[in-house]
Each structure stands twice: as C-alpha cells, then as structure tokens.
Amino acid sequence: MSRSIIQTENLRFSYTTPEGVAPVVLDGVSLDIAEGSFVAVLGHNGSGKSTLAKHMNAILLPSGGTVYVDGMDTTDENRLLDIRRTVGMVFQNPDNQIVANVVEEDVAFAPENLGVPPQEIRRRVDDALKAVGMYEFREHAPHLLSGGQKQRVAIAGVIAMEPRCIVLDEPTAMLDPIGRADVLRTIKALNRERGVTVVLITHHMDEAAQADRLIVMAKGRVVADGTPKEVFQQVERLQSVGLTVPQTTQLLWQLRQEGLDVPLDALSDEECALALKHLLS
Ligand SMILES: Nc1ncnc2c1ncn2[C@@H]1O[C@H](COP(=O)(O)OP(=O)(O)O)[C@@H](O)[C@H]1O
Numbered sequence: 001m002s003r004s005i006i007q008t009e010n011l012r013f014s015y016t017t018p019e020g021v022a023p024v025v026l027d028g029v030s031l032d033i034a035e036g037s038f039v040a041v042l043g044h045n046g047s048g049k050s051t052l053a054k055h056m057n058a059i060l061l062p063s064g065g066t067v068y069v070d071g072m073d074t075t076d077e078n079r080l081l082d083i084r085r086t087v088g089m090v091f092q093n094p095d096n097q098i099v100a101n102v103v104e105e106d107v108a109f110a111p112e113n114l115g116v117p118p119q120e121i122r123r124r125v126d127d128a129l130k131a132v133g134m135y136e137f138r139e140h141a142p143h144l145l146s147g148g149q150k151q152r153v154a155i156a157g158v159i160a161m162e163p164r165c166i167v168l169d170e171p172t173a174m175l176d177p178i179g180r181a182d183v184l185r186t187i188k189a190l191n192r193e194r195g196v197t198v199v200l201i202t203h204h205m206d207e208a209a210q211a212d213r214l215i216v217m218a219k220g221r222v223v224a225d226g227t228p229k230e231v232f233q234q235v236e237r238l239q240s241v242g243l244t245v246p247q248t249t250q251l252l253w254q255l256r257q258e259g260l261d262v263p264l265d266a267l268s269d270e271e272c273a274l275a276l277k278h279l280l281s
Pocket residue numbers: 015016017025043044045046047048049050051052
C-alpha cells in the first residue's frame with residue numbers, strides 16, 4: 001500500500017455569495033489519492049469537480065472536514081508554500097496561464113517566484129520543456145503556438161516547480177483532437193516515467209479509461225470509485241447521474257439486455273471485438 005499524497009476527510013464546501021445563500025457544493029467527500037497513481041475524475045457539469053480540485057492545493061479551504069496534502073492540513077497557513085510546491089494545478093484555458101512573451105521565460109516564471117536560484121532554474125526549464133516535448137520551441141512566442149502546444153507549455157511551467165502531484169482541471173477541453181492526444185500522452189509520461197501523481201479532471205470517457213483509478217462525482221458526492229473497468233460496468237448508475245459510458249461498454253450492455261452472454265469489462269476496441277468474436281464462434 002503506497003502512501004497517500006492527498007487526503008480529504010468528509011470534505012464539505014459552500015461558496016459564499018453576495019446574497020449569502022450558500023448551497024452545498026461538496027457534500028462529504030472522503031478520498032485518499034495514493035502517491036504515484038493516475039486518477040481521473042469524471043462528473044456532469046456542476047457536480048463539484050473544479051471545486052474539489054481547488055481544495056487540493058489550498059486555493060479553496062474546506063467549510064467542513066479536512067484536506068491533507070502530504071500530511072499537511074491545507075488550513076495551516078505556515079505550510080501554504082510547501083503545499084503549493086507539492087501540488088501543481090493546470091487549468092482549462094492555456095491562454096489564461098501564459099504570462100510571458102517567450103516560452104522559456106514563461107516556464108521560468110513560477111520557479112523564479114518560488115526563489116529557485118538562476119542556474120537551477122535553467123536546468124529545470126530545459127528539463128520541463130523536454131518532458132512535454134516543447135524544448136525546440138523554447139525561444140518561440142507562446143501566443144503563436146497551437147492550443148495543445150500552449151497547454152503543454154503551461155504543464156511545463158508546473159513541472160518546473162517539481163511538484164510531486166499535478167491536478168489538471170479539464171486541460172484538454174479547449175483543444176483539437178491532435179492537441180488533446182499530445183497533452184494526454186504528456187500527462188501519462190509524467191506519471192509513468194517520473195512517478196508524478198496525476199489527478200485528471202475530464203469529461204472525455206476515453207481519457208478517463210486510461211487512468212489507474214476513476215472517481216465519479218455527482219451533486220458534490222463521490223458516486224463511484226474504482227478501476228475504469230469496474231466503474232464503467234455500472235452503466236445504470238452512470239446514466240442516472242447524466243453520464244454516458246464508452247461505446248464499447250454501451251454495446252456490450254445492450255447485448256446483455258438482449259440476453260447475450262458477453263462480458264461488460266471489454267473496454268478497449270480490441271477487447272470488445274474479441275468478446276464479439278467469441279460470442280459468434
Ligand atoms: N465562484 C463560485 N461562486 C458560487 N458558486 C460557484 C462558484 N464556482 C462554482 N460554483 C457552483 O458550484 C457548483 C459546482 O461547480 P464546479 O465545482 O465548477 O463543478 P464542475 O467543475 O463539476 O462543473 C455549481 O453549482 C456552480 O454553479
């Protein structure tokens with residue numbers, strides 16, 4: 001059992017609005033994210049995913065319950081810098097995350113703010129740009145890059161802080177299919193090759209299917225939690241919270257409704273094809 005890097009215990013949260021009306025957005029979320037794991041979070045719009053993400057590096061603080069980052073309580077102001085160094089955040093819109101006119105300066109921005117010495121910054125920036133496959137673009141102007149390239153530069157900016165965990169809030173939502181694939185490949189490599197813990201919030205089933213663990217949120221609660229295979233088999237539960245399942249699972253589920261003996265856990269196209277071939281032979 002590996003150690004946990006993020007823990008939430010009965011986390012509750014309400015936004016304070018000018019009217020003072022504060023509906024509950026997170027309603028008792030208890031999660032344990034293991035160091036080195038790749039976790040996807042899926043859920044309908046408004047289910048509380050972004051609010052949960054913002055609790056993972058103390059952008060928001062709980063209204064009730066506790067959040068620990070590497071054992072540090074996020075309400076402990078003395079540990080705020082350590083918390084922000086441990087968990088980096090990547091958001092949906094790369095344009096809002098780019099701050100400089102040259103790619104390498106942009107990537108250097110966060111470590112400079114953390115007071116990292118200059119030679120060390122050079123090493124980190126080069127390393128981070130190589131990690132996301134954008135080293136050749138280091139002297140380019142970020143605003144001339146494609147959406148996917150910009151998002152990889154934004155990820156490099158977070159990598160340069162050398163966090164142990166990266167939380168990405170729908171990082172591919174604004175990208176074309178090629179940019180989306182490049183960003184996902186980058187995220188997976190960070191996890192597999194560098195051991196960075198990844199929490200990926202997404203509404204793409206195919207992205208969620210690639211994680212080690214899939215958490216489904218609805219109305220501020222966790223409604224399913226397991227491997228993607230385990231979770232996607234809960235077809236009716238997912239449909240009841242407004243989510244669809246991958247087309248492979250949907251097809252197999254329909255066949256089962258018709259009384260055919262096919263497995264529901266054939267998630268990839270290849271596995272699904274094999275299951276159908278088996279049925280016909
Ligand atoms: N800054 C805010 N002030 C008030 N309510 C908010 C704010 N941000 C989000 N909400 C509300 O909190 C709920 C959950 O939002 P969010 O965490 O963004 O969900 P998701 O990321 O799953 O779409 C929604 O009902 C949303 O309207």
